[in-house]
Structures are given as structure tokens and as C-alpha cells.
Amino acid sequence: MPNAKQNLYHREINALLEISKAISSGLYLEDVLRLIVTVTANLMDSKICSLWILDEKDQKLKLKATQSMSEEYLKERSLCLGEGVVGHVALHNQPMAIIDVLKEPLYKEKELAKKEGLVSMLSAPMCIKERVIGVINCYTSYPHSFSKTEEEMLMAVANQAAICIENSGLMETLDIDEILQIGRASC
Numbered sequence: 001m002p003n004a005k006q007n008l009y010h011r012e013i014n015a016l017l018e019i020s021k022a023i024s025s026g027l028y029l030e031d032v033l034r035l036i037v038t039v040t041a042n043l044m045d046s047k048i049c050s051l052w053i054l055d056e057k058d059q060k061l062k063l064k065a066t067q068s069m070s071e072e073y074l075k076e077r078s079l080c081l082g083e084g085v086v087g088h089v090a091l092h093n094q095p096m097a098i099i100d101v102l103k104e105p106l107y108k109e110k111e112l113a114k115k116e117g118l119v120s121m122l123s124a125p126m127c128i129k130e131r132v133i134g135v136i137n138c139y140t141s142y143p144h145s146f147s148k149t150e151e152e153m154l155m156a157v158a159n160q161a162a163i164c165i166e167n168s169g170l171m172e173t174l175d176i177d178e179i180l181q182i183g184r185a186s187c
């Protein structure tokens with residue numbers, strides 16, 4: 001089925017191009033992060049895509065972007081390095097695929113998953129030179145065994161997102177909350 005494979009390849013290339021354009025567009029970091037999760041959700045056919053950034057000061061991962069409209073999902077949350085699936089992926093710098101989040105012992109948000117109808121999850125670290133700066137997650141609303149190609153696509157997006165965050169130029173001197181507030185204040 002070469003056409004299906006070609007179609008997937010074109011979707012991936014277009015998604016990466018869209019993210020690359022956003023990175024160089026001069027948009028505020030908050031807008032770029034929102035675009036990344038929206039494009040990724042479309043690319044991965046995900047119900048929800050979320051992006052967590054590691055606050056290096058307190059070693060906590062904080063939810064910074066999602067395309068979900070659910071009030072419950074949008075609540076501010078954080079996880080310690082090593083805590084839950086997100087913390088595990090960040091600590092071990094390895095992607096993780098889960099067919100059923102409700103059966104996964106590492107998964108922390110089981111009640112939220114039930115409310116939102118989240119079933120399968122693919123989580124990938126965002127890295128700069130082997131240093132994890134965050135994690136990106138994609139969820140489906142049906143049982144799904146993620147393919148190697150899907151994992152590679154999410155890793156490519158995660159790498160682009162990491163470059164975007166690093167290129168904000170502020171990651172070294174300010175924490176991400178300060179960066180996002182500066183972006184809002186200058187609007």
C-alpha cells in the first residue's frame with residue numbers, strides 16, 4: 001500500500017514544516033507551543049495532545065500547552081521527575097507507548113482519563129543534546145498500538161518543539177512561567 005505510506009510521509013513533512021515556520025515566525029512561545037500541540041494532535045489523530053516542560057529549578061514537569069478544550073484537562077498540573085508516565089519518560093529519556101492508560105500502574109490521572117475518554121497514549125521526551133527539557137503526549141479515544149513510524153513522527157515533533165523552546169533564548173535565564181508571562185505582557 002504505497003499510497004497510504006506516502007500520504008503519512010507527506011502529513012509528517014507538512015506538520016514538521018508548519019512547526020518549523022512557527023519557530024521562525026516571531027510568534028510568542030505560548031502561541032508556538034499551542035500550535036505544536038494542535039498540529040501534533042492532527043498528525044497523530046489524537047484526541048488530546050499535551051506538552052509538559054521541565055522546570056529545572058524545582059525539577060518538576062509542568063503542563064504548558066494542550067489543544068484540549070476541557071476545563072478539567074486544562075487545570076494547572078505538575079509532576080516530579082520520575083513521577084507518572086510523563087516523569088518516567090523525562091527521567092529515562094525514552095518514549096513510552098501505552099495501549100490502555102487505565103491499566104498502566106505508572107499512569108497517575110486515571111479519573112481524568114475516564115472523564116475525557118482517553119485510552120491509549122504515546123509519550124516522547126523533548127531533548128536538546130541528550131538533556132530532557134520536556135515531554136509531549138498524544139492520546140487516542142480508542143485502543144491503539146502505536147507503530148514504530150508513529151513513534152518516530154512524535155520524536156521528530158518533540159525534537160522540533162525542544163529546538164523551539166531552546167531557541168526562545170530565555171530558557172537558561174528564566175523559568176518557563178516567566179517567559180510566558182513576558183510574552184503575555186508585551187501583547
